[in-house]
Amino acid sequence: LKGINEILTEQRLILGKYCSQLESAISEYAGVPHAITCANGTDALILSLMALGIKSGDEVITTPYTFFSTASSIALLNARPVFVDVEAENLNINPALIERAITPKTKAIVVVHLFGKLCDMDAVCKIAEKHGLPVVEDMAQSLGSKKEGRMSGSFGDIAAVSFYPTKNLGGIGEGGMVLTKRDDLGDRVRKLRVHGMDNNPYHHEM
Numbered sequence: 001l002k003g004i005n006e007i008l009t010e011q012r013l014i015l016g017k018y019c020s021q022l023e024s025a026i027s028e029y030a031g032v033p034h035a036i037t038c039a040n041g042t043d044a045l046i047l048s049l050m051a052l053g054i055k056s057g058d059e060v061i062t063t064p065y066t067f068f069s070t071a072s073s074i075a076l077l078n079a080r081p082v083f084v085d086v087e088a089e090n091l092n093i094n095p096a097l098i099e100r101a102i103t104p105k106t107k108a109i110v111v112v113h114l115f116g117k118l119c120d121m122d123a124v125c126k127i128a129e130k131h132g133l134p135v136v137e138d139m140a141q142s143l144g145s146k147k148e149g150r151m152s153g154s155f156g157d158i159a160a161v162s163f164y165p166t167k168n169l170g171g172i173g174e175g176g177m178v179l180t181k182r183d184d185l186g187d188r189v190r191k192l193r194v195h196g197m198d199n200n201p202y203h204h205e206m
């Protein structure tokens with residue numbers, strides 16, 4: 001309450017110093033150099049796909065068993081979600097079925113670590129690398145999940161976090177974050193989250 005009072009008194013309500021502190025803390029925790037807060041997990045997915053240049057007519061491979069916005073974020077960019085079925089054991093995308101869904105229009109693979117269980121990222125990343133496709137991790141339900149010391153969000157090119165109150169780290173209201181190890185994507189998301197603005201106020205580069 002003391003912290004909230006400080007924020008209300010200071011009136012720096014958007015992207016203030018506590019946002020920066022959260023970005024640094026999660027960046028360190030997940031072992032990913034760029035952590036960029038945004039409005040919610042859905043925006044984190046949309047920003048990730050925009051940063052990757054997903055556009056009208058593109059196909060994006062993903063899982064049908066997830067929260068609605070994994071697929072709707074793809075559709076909102078006028079791209080087509082291409083569903084690949086899940087594995088019976090962990091209910092996440094089945095890597096063995098991904099390759100046959102790849103076409104010349106495929107531009108990315110969005111995996112979901114559902115219920116905190118990580119996908120088989122070794123297998124997914126191998127296929128992605130072979131076909132030159134970026135991997136997006138929808139980690140709305142897996143902040144803190146890890147395998148052999150590697151944290152959720154550190155496997156693919158870019159990842160989306162949600163701080164919706166029911167998620168692993170719930171906020172008082174909505175919140176989200178993009179994680180990426182790629183400098184180019186980090187730069188783009190930092191601009192895209194403020195309407196494409198660069199460091200000059202009201203200069204919208206994108």
Ligand SMILES: *Cc1c(COP(=O)(O)O)cnc(C)c1O
Nearest residue numbers: 040041042067069140141162164
């Ligand atoms: C909650 C959730 C989202 C969306 O996050 P919001 O912060 O509610 O927009 C996306 N994907 C999955 C798997 C989720 O569970």
